[in-house]
Amino acid sequence: MYVGDWIDVGPLAAIPMRGSRTVPVAGGDEIALFRTGDNQVFALVNRCPHKHGPLSQGIIHGHAVSCPLHNWRISLVTGQALGEDRGCTPTIPVKVDGGRVLLCRTSTLKAAA
Amino acid sequence: MDFQGHVLTDDDTEEPGGNARPRLIVIGNGMAGCRAVEELLERDPTHYRVTIFGAEPHVNYNRIMLSPVLAGEKTFEQIVINDHAWYADNRIELITGDPVVAIDRAAKKVTARSGRTAHYDKLLIATGSDPFIIPVPGKNLPGVISFRDMKDVDTMLAAAAQGGDAVVIGGGLLGLEAAHGLSLRGMKVTVIHLMPTLMERQLDEAAGWLLKTELEARGQTILTGADTAEIVGETGVEGVRLKDGRLIPASLVVMAVGIRPSVALAREAGLAVGRGIHVDDHMVTSDGDILAVGECVEHDGQVYGLVAPLWDMCRALADGLVGSPSGYRGSVTSTKLKVSGIDVFSAGDFSGGGEAEDIVLRDASRGIYKRVVIRDGRIVGAVLYGDTADGNWYFDLLRKGEDISPVRDLLIFGQAFAQGGGQADPKAAVAALSDDAEICGCNGVSKGKVVATIQAGACTLDAVRSTCKASASCGSCTGLVEQLLELTLGDEYGGEREVKTLCKCTSFGHGDVRREIVAQGMKSIPEVMQRMSWSTPDGCSSCRPALNYYLLCAWPGEYVDDQQSRFVNERMHANIQKDGTYSVVPRMWGGITNPRELRAIADVVEKYDAPMVKVTGGQRLDIFGIKKEDLPAVWADLNAAGMVSGHAYGKALRTVKTCVGSEWCRFGTQDSTGLGVQIERMSWGSWMPHKFKIAVSGCPRNCAEATIKDFGVICVDSGYELHIGGNGGIKVRATDLLCKVTTEQQALDHCAAFIQLYREDAYYLERTAPWLERVGLDYLKQRIVDDEVGREALTSRFLYSQSFSQGDPWAERAAGADREQHAHLGEFRPIEMIAAEQ
Numbered sequence: 001m002y003v004g005d006w007i008d009v010g011p012l013a014a015i016p017m018r019g020s021r022t023v024p025v026a027g028g029d030e031i032a033l034f035r036t037g038d039n040q041v042f043a044l045v046n047r048c049p050h051k052h053g054p055l056s057q058g059i060i061h062g063h064a065v066s067c068p069l070h071n072w073r074i075s076l077v078t079g080q081a082l083g084e085d086r087g088c089t090p091t092i093p094v095k096v097d098g099g100r101v102l103l104c105r106t107s108t109l110k111a112a113a
Numbered sequence: 114m115d116f117q118g119h120v121l122t123d124d125d126t127e128e129p130g131g132n133a134r135p136r137l138i139v140i141g142n143g144m145a146g147c148r149a150v151e152e153l154l155e156r157d158p159t160h161y162r163v164t165i166f167g168a169e170p171h172v173n174y175n176r177i178m179l180s181p182v183l184a185g186e187k188t189f190e191q192i193v194i195n196d197h198a199w200y201a202d203n204r205i206e207l208i209t210g211d212p213v214v215a216i217d218r219a220a221k222k223v224t225a226r227s228g229r230t231a232h233y234d235k236l237l238i239a240t241g242s243d244p245f246i247i248p249v250p251g252k253n254l255p256g257v258i259s260f261r262d263m264k265d266v267d268t269m270l271a272a273a274a275q276g277g278d279a280v281v282i283g284g285g286l287l288g289l290e291a292a293h294g295l296s297l298r299g300m301k302v303t304v305i306h307l308m309p310t311l312m313e314r315q316l317d318e319a320a321g322w323l324l325k326t327e328l329e330a331r332g333q334t335i336l337t338g339a340d341t342a343e344i345v346g347e348t349g350v351e352g353v354r355l356k357d358g359r360l361i362p363a364s365l366v367v368m369a370v371g372i373r374p375s376v377a378l379a380r381e382a383g384l385a386v387g388r389g390i391h392v393d394d395h396m397v398t399s400d401g402d403i404l405a406v407g408e409c410v411e412h413d414g415q416v417y418g419l420v421a422p423l424w425d426m427c428r429a430l431a432d433g434l435v436g437s438p439s440g441y442r443g444s445v446t447s448t449k450l451k452v453s454g455i456d457v458f459s460a461g462d463f464s465g466g467g468e469a470e471d472i473v474l475r476d477a478s479r480g481i482y483k484r485v486v487i488r489d490g491r492i493v494g495a496v497l498y499g500d501t502a503d504g505n506w507y508f509d510l511l512r513k514g515e516d517i518s519p520v521r522d523l524l525i526f527g528q529a530f531a532q533g534g535g536q537a538d539p540k541a542a543v544a545a546l547s548d549d550a551e552i553c554g555c556n557g558v559s560k561g562k563v564v565a566t567i568q569a570g571a572c573t574l575d576a577v578r579s580t581c582k583a584s585a586s587c588g589s590c591t592g593l594v595e596q597l598l599e600l601t602l603g604d605e606y607g608g609e610r611e612v613k614t615l616c617k618c619t620s621f622g623h624g625d626v627r628r629e630i631v632a633q634g635m636k637s638i639p640e641v642m643q644r645m646s647w648s649t650p651d652g653c654s655s656c657r658p659a660l661n662y663y664l665l666c667a668w669p670g671e672y673v674d675d676q677q678s679r680f681v682n683e684r685m686h687a688n689i690q691k692d693g694t695y696s697v698v699p700r701m702w703g704g705i706t707n708p709r710e711l712r713a714i715a716d717v718v719e720k721y722d723a724p725m726v727k728v729t730g731g732q733r734l735d736i737f738g739i740k741k742e743d744l745p746a747v748w749a750d751l752n753a754a755g756m757v758s759g760h761a762y763g764k765a766l767r768t769v770k771t772c773v774g775s776e777w778c779r780f781g782t783q784d785s786t787g788l789g790v791q792i793e794r795m796s797w798g799s800w801m802p803h804k805f806k807i808a809v810s811g812c813p814r815n816c817a818e819a820t821i822k823d824f825g826v827i828c829v830d831s832g833y834e835l836h837i838g839g840n841g842g843i844k845v846r847a848t849d850l851l852c853k854v855t856t857e858q859q860a861l862d863h864c865a866a867f868i869q870l871y872r873e874d875a876y877y878l879e880r881t882a883p884w885l886e887r888v889g890l891d892y893l894k895q896r897i898v899d900d901e902v903g904r905e906a907l908t909s910r911f912l913y914s915q916s917f918s919q920g921d922p923w924a925e926r927a928a929g930a931d932r933e934q935h936a937h938l939g940e941f942r943p944i945e946m947i948a949a950e951q
Contacts, residue, residue: 009939017309018651018677021938033938037651038463039313054693057681057741059654063469066654068681068689073654077468097388101938108941 006095006102009033012041013099020056020065022046023103028112031092032056033101034076036063041101042076043094045111049074049087134162135234137434138223140213140378142167144176145407145423146239147195152431154203160435161235163205166225168212169262172196176262177420180287180452183266183294216382218400235434238379238390238398238405242372242418247282251344257366260291265367272365273298280304280353280363282341284311286450288369289328293452295367296333303334303361305341305353307370310639315448315459317650319475320482320498322639327455327480336361372418374409389416394440395433396426406430412441419446447508449501456497458504461511462486463494474525477644483525484650490518503527543596552597553583553590563594567601574598591620591646616655618647623659623876630667638664638675652678659877662764665800666872669914676931682762685934686922687744690737695744697736698761699751700797703771703789703809704732713754717747730841731768731806733759741935748923757921760797764878766868767806769793770818774811774828783828785811788857792826792864798919799868799911802875802884806840807864820848823871823881824864829853833860837867837893838885846882849890852898866897866904869911 015021015035023031032046032055042063046056053069063076073082079089090111093104137153139146142165150163167173171193178192200207208225215224216236224230244259246252256272258265269291272279276299281292284306296302304311310321311328325335340356344366352362374389385391385399389411396404396412406426408418417423422444429441447460463486474483481499485492485507491514495507506528510517517524520531548561558581566581577594578584584594598606615623626645635641638660642652652660657678664672682688687695699714714734718726725737739747748758761767769792772778774785789809796807808819809826819825825836825848832855836848851867854860870893875884885893897904926935 007941009941013307014933014938016677016933019933021933023939023941024937025941031941037318039308051691052693053691054689057685057689057693059657059680060677061651061653061657062649069691071654103941112941 005105006097007105007108008100009103010101011099012096012101015041015101018060020058020060022054022056025108025112028109030054030056031103031108031112033094033103034060034065036060036076041094041096043092043103043108044074044076044079045090045092047089048072049081049089050085055089134159136232137161137163137235137237138231138233139163139165139237139239140223141165141237141239141241141407141409142169142171142173142207142209143239143241143407144173144194144420145241145409145427146237147173148423148427149237149239149406149430150203150205151195152427153434156431156435158203163203164231165200165205165207166211166213166223167207167209169264170210171263172200172207172209174263179260179263179266180290180294182263183269183291184297185294189263213378216378216403218382218403221402234402236403237430238403238409239407240375240378240409242408243375244368245371245373246368247341247370249341249343251346251350252368254344254346254350254366255348256346256350256364257344257368260287260367260369261372269295269365269367270298273300275364276300277364278303278362279365279367280361281367281369282353283369283371284308284335284337285369285371286312286315286448287372288367289324289450290452291367291369292328292333295365296331300365301332301334303336303363304328305339305355305361306335306337307340309338311335311337312450312457312459315496316457316498317463317484317496318639319484319643319647319650320457320459320496322637322643323480323482323498324450324455324457326640372408374411374416376409379405379409387411394429394442395438396430396441397433404430404434413443415443417444417446419448421446445512447504449504456499456501458497458501459495460504460508461492461494463496469493471648471650472521472525473648473650475643475646477646482643485525487517487521490516490521492517543593544600552593558583560597563597564601567598572598572602572606615659616653618642618649618652618656619645621645623879626660627663627667627873627876630663636664636668636672638678662800662802662877666914670917676934683764685741685744686748686758686762686926687739687741688762692738694738694740696761697739697744697747697751698729698733698759699756700759700793701733701756702793703769703786705771705786705790706734709754710756713751713756717750720750721747729761729768731761732770733761733768735761742937745927745929745932745935749927752921752924752927757797758923763800764803765798765800765805766793766796767804769796770806770808770822772809772811772816774809778811780814781811781828782830783811783833785809785817785826785828788826788828788833788860789817791857791861795861795865795912795915796868799872799915800918801868801872802877803880805868805871805881821845822848824867826860826864831855833857835860835863835867838881838890840880840882844882849885851894862904862908863897865911866907867893869907869914870896872911872914873907 009023018037020032020034030046032044034042046054048055048067050072051069053067055065057068058065064073066073072085075082079091081087092107092111095102173195175192175194181187211225211227213223214226222230222232244261258268279295279300279302281288281304284304292302292304310318311324328335342354342356345352345354350366352360354360376386376390379390380386390398390405390409392398392405392410392412396406398405407423425444426441429439432439445461450457469486469488472485484496486494492511497504523531552558552560552563562581563583566577571577571580584591615626641660661675661678676684687697721743723736723738727735729735769789771786771789775781775783806822807824808817808822810817810819811828819827820836821839821841827834834853835851837851839846839848871881
């Protein structure tokens with residue numbers, strides 16, 4: 001089901017606090033949805049800019065995630081690597097409405113292509 | 114039905130000149146509707162003839178003050194905003210107890226429930242919100258109410274008069290105020306909250322935890338992360354059953370899970386409605402003659418459930434109606450919890466992250482937590498707990514968008530401090546303190562005493578802590594003590610801490626944190642972060658796993674493991690590989706296997722198309738290339754053949770490697786495989802500071818390589834040599850001999866004691882080798898060999914802890930636990946979207 005350019009990918013309650021869930025994109029890169037300790041939701045391509053580790057499996061702290069492979073810290077807001085590391089993962093606009101998580105369709109297709 | 118004011122009819126011209134004034138009908142006699150009328154009257158008292166329809170049988174009262182009425186701090190009369198005289202004086206027709214049920218836009222007419230109709234020139238919809246009722250069985254039982262109006266309060270007061278148990282569903286602002294009131298009225302109250310922390314929309318986790326602690330201390334039961342399954346009862350409410358099966362008795366259930374804009378009337382009339390009734394900057398709906406205001410509207414994508422935006426909306430509305438439009442630009446809101454004795458304030462965006470910076474102040478002994486979020490030199494959000502005196506000041510700076518850079522260093526101390534005497538230097542502020550000013554609240558140490566201690570030779574923070582105890586407890590005054598060191602010693606103070614901190618989030622080291630968790634009886638990660646003054650809201654990927662381990666170790670059977678504070682491998686119970694797939698190692702006790710297990714492993718390799726299966730260094734089989742979605746099914750297959758998790762992924766006991774020993778080997782002196790199996794059965798499943806490997810060799814030829822293991826046994830004719838502190842890896846270290854024992858049971862007991870001492874004593878991610886070198890072999894010998902009573906105590910603590918940790922995590926996952934760890938949320942196809950979980 002989708003309304004305009006927003007696509008409902010599931011209930012917010014299905015993403016654990018400080019946890020992540022994934023959404024595969026047909027013919028493209030998987031999207032990772034993150035729910036932070038302050039109950040905000042972010043969406044990034046599920047791929048670390050360093051060695052392509054699945055960011056969805058990292059530890060989420062503040063508005064950042066630590067990649068499970070080599071512990072790069074990636075900003076959930078900008079997708080940029082934090083600290084000394086350099087690199088960027090595409091971010092996708094996401095919003096929560098009525099307890100549902102909505103992904104921007106156009107951006108998802110662009111980012112995941 | 115109750116008629117108030119004087120009744121006008123459609124043909125009532127009233128005006129001496131005969132020209133009828135345009136008629137304004139207001140639907141809703143609440144705060145928004147009446148405020149709008151007040152604003153209008155203030156601008157032009159004669160412009161409109163006003164009729165107000167209200168659903169409730171009351172004059173206009175202050176809805177947000179219902180909580181104090183429930184709590185017995187106010188009477189209904191005290192919260193009335195406009196009494197009958199006001200309506201009469203302003204010639205306002207008030208129709209109470211008769212809600213409007215239909216709007217005929219073509220005829221410009223409204224119809225009330227009684228059948229009464231009225232014509233309008235302008236219509237104002239101010240229907241507010243409806244409480245959200247969660248759709249569970251039993252929601253319509255007598256005794257289930259919401260908390261929205263005076264009738265609900267009357268119901269609660271009647272129930273409270275009978276005493277007994279009440280359940281409040283929803284730990285937000287409204288729910289907690291209801292719980293507080295019912296509790297004061299003598300009911301035994303349980304709050305059921307779906308989310309992990311209270312008031313999560315207004316408070317961050319730290320403040321939510323403080324609030325929960327305080328409410329529990331007042332006798333309320335707070336269940337967070339609790340999901341309501343049904344409300345049970347025959348003719349009335351008898352209790353609430355949670356999805357985990359718990360039944361909480363209750364004669365009253367208050368649902369306070371949220372509110373929804375009340376838009377049904379507007380939608381039926383064909384007005385544009387989203388989450389709320391769409392309005393422009395002048396509060397005009399999609400019909401130019403119909404306006405809307407308050408909680409029922411959606412302005413610029415925002416709906417508001419608080420009272421403050423009303424004032425701005427009503428001003429804009431009245432300006433528009435009298436022909437001098439100003440326009441509403443949206444509101445920044447702040448929240449205060451109205452529970453007496455608990456001060457909570459939150460405003461703006463306190464989520465932090467990105468370019469935002471946090472300034473956090475925690476004073477654990479006084480229960481104070483303050484957090485100000487800054488972006489580009491401006492305050493964007495604030496959360497205050499315990500001391501909200503400066504809430505309005507922060508909120509003011511936030512709304513004005515003032516540059517706070519000049520007072521940044523002192524901002525968190527509040528207005529008086531930040532603006533007092535233009536002290537831009539925190540050191541100057543400390544220097545200005547009098548000698549008897551208290552520095553350390555926990556230990557009652559004055560500034561004079563700290564300075565005297567430093568002058569007497571305590572030149573480091575640790576020295577000050579150990580001499581006069583300042584900063585030795587909660588640590589929140591550490592910064593002050595450091596400034597005093599700097600002031601007193603000048604350049605002589607290096608500022609360097611001797612102790613390596615656990616991570617950047619804290620000024621404490623691992624040892625301090627471990628000690629204080631036990632000494633202060635701290636039982637959760639947010640509690641540690643609060644009491645030990647963490648500088649970040651929820652830690653980082655270094656401290657969270659460490660705290661999770663320390664708590665797990667300190668409180669076996671009591672502490673609930675936090676999955677989100679686990680590294681990926683421990684969360685997934687498998688080892689992540691560079692391509693994002695996992696490897697799976699089933700346990701083989703002592704390295705012994707059989708045809709059934711081997712067949713099951715072979716079947717899994719084929720069934721899931723695993724590209725590789727390999728023998729590990731610890732004598733186990735490792736299946737590579739399993740996808741996270743397939744893990745539960747793989748585990749189910751392995752479980753079926755009797756195999757459990759090998760914990761090859763954990764900071765835990767990995768393997769007990771053995772040689773064949775006296776059963777087969779011509780040199781074997783003891784049954785090394787048998788002992789290895791016993792040791793593995795005893796110690797599997799235990800979480801440790803780091804991975805832990807054991808080996809048992811049947812003779813000094815040492816084929817099992819026991820002398821590079823964390824704990825190694827070398828069998829000799831006369832018994833068992835016990836070796837400790839070895840590892841392979843980057844820096845190979847051979848073991849030291851701990852002692853020699855004569856029986857298998859002694860070997861097992863010493864092994865358990867050593868593991869427990871390591872668990873309780875070592876720092877997180879410190880293996881036994883560096884730990885041994887840090888504390889010294891003599892210390893370990895003294896604790897484990899010489900102190901017999903101490904050893905027995907260690908052994909029994911280990912076995913007690915093990916009684917909670919030997920459940921197979923694979924079997925739990927295969928049976929459906931934590932399913933979200935292994936499934937996608939949904940699937941995205943370019944054209945359509947399939948959500949896996951609805």
